[in-house]
Amino acid sequence: MARHTPRRSNGRRSPWAAAALIGIGLLVTGGVYAGASAAVAASEPQTVASALTVEDGKKLFQANCATCHGLDLQGTENGPSLYGVGELSVEFQVSTGRMPLQMQGPQAPQKPVQFTQEQIDALAAYTQSVAPGPSFPDAHVLDGEGDVSAGAELFRINCAMCHNVAAAGGALTEGKYAPALTNTSALHMYAAMVTGPQNMPVFNDLTLTTEEKRDIISALLYMQNTESPGGFSLGSLGPVSEGLFIWIFGIGSLIALTVWITAKSN
Numbered sequence: 347m348a349r350h351t352p353r354r355s356n357g358r359r360s361p362w363a364a365a366a367l368i369g370i371g372l373l374v375t376g377g378v379y380a381g382a383s384a385a386v387a388a389s390e391p392q393t394v395a396s397a398l399t400v401e402d403g404k405k406l407f408q409a410n411c412a413t414c415h416g417l418d419l420q421g422t423e424n425g426p427s428l429y430g431v432g433e434l435s436v437e438f439q440v441s442t443g444r445m446p447l448q449m450q451g452p453q454a455p456q457k458p459v460q461f462t463q464e465q466i467d468a469l470a471a472y473t474q475s476v477a478p479g480p481s482f483p484d485a486h487v488l489d490g491e492g493d494v495s496a497g498a499e500l501f502r503i504n505c506a507m508c509h510n511v512a513a514a515g516g517a518l519t520e521g522k523y524a525p526a527l528t529n530t531s532a533l534h535m536y537a538a539m540v541t542g543p544q545n546m547p548v549f550n551d552l553t554l555t556t557e558e559k560r561d562i563i564s565a566l567l568y569m570q571n572t573e574s575p576g577g578f579s580l581g582s583l584g585p586v587s588e589g590l591f592i593w594i595f596g597i598g599s600l601i602a603l604t605v606w607i608t609a610k611s612n
Contacts, residue, residue, distance in 0.1 A: 398464050403472030406465055410446055419477050424450075431541065432479020433470035438537035440466045452521035453544055480540045487560045488532035490567040497565030500558055504549070513566055518545060527566055535563045 408417060414425030421427030425447075428436075439445040443457040461469070474481065502511055508524035510516045515526035522545055527535065539559055542548035549559070 398468035400468065400471050400475050402465075403468030403470070406461070406469050407472055410460075411469075414447070419473065428473055429477040430479045431473065431477065432481060433474035434480040434482060434537045435541040435543070436470040436473045437466055437482075438534055438541060438543060440469060442534060444543070453523065456525065480537075482533070483536055483556070487536060487556060488563060489560075490532060490564045492557065492560040492562075492564035494561070494565045494568045496558075497561030497563070498568075500554070500562050501565055504554070505562070508546075513569055528570060530566070532563050532567060535566055 407415075407419075414422060415428050416422050416425075419428040439454075440461060441459060441463070443459045444454040446460065447454055448457070459466075473479075501509075501513070505513075508516060508518065509527055510524075513527035515524050517523050524546075530538075536559060537543075538546055539549040539554065539562070554562070
């Protein structure tokens, strides 16, 4: 008599079981792949994108500056030669937005900068390679740790007649002006003294030594970071704004008081 073996009944499989198994498989596979990729990337040498080169600066110059200054920096009827201006002057003119010039006028005004700092550095490096000139100073010249008192005196003697004793700027002849120095960086202060942009004279080391330039920069940075002790600065224009304030508010108040007293007496 044959033995009867009962058949094992199979349970019904959930319709989501296959999807769950596939999802788990994908997660495991993705995790293994990600870990392997990270390990390989860590073992490979890292390459960092380098800054723009002098050749990149040449291309930028030819595209944006050569129309006025010539392909070889020799200058044209529309712009001066750049021989000897150096990288310091290029950085100053371009990073303050003065160049490229939008239109001819009494003075190149500051405007929004058209290049990134990396592009400006490449332009400056290209100019320095073709027509060397003044270069960037040592870091300690710009640290603001010089003699503030001596720098303030030097500023009053050499600069205040144009830039105002409070470095607020002032008008010059023929529609020109000396810009305010209230937001100027230490590098651009140094560059202006060394390169003499616009109507500013060049202060070489025989006129102002490097340490004296450092003292002037320190004094200007101190003024930038120090609030006016008298309260309202009135534009830091000295007797002009102060006299106008007294005339309008002081004498105006006296006139108003006189009229009020007269009206009361009547």
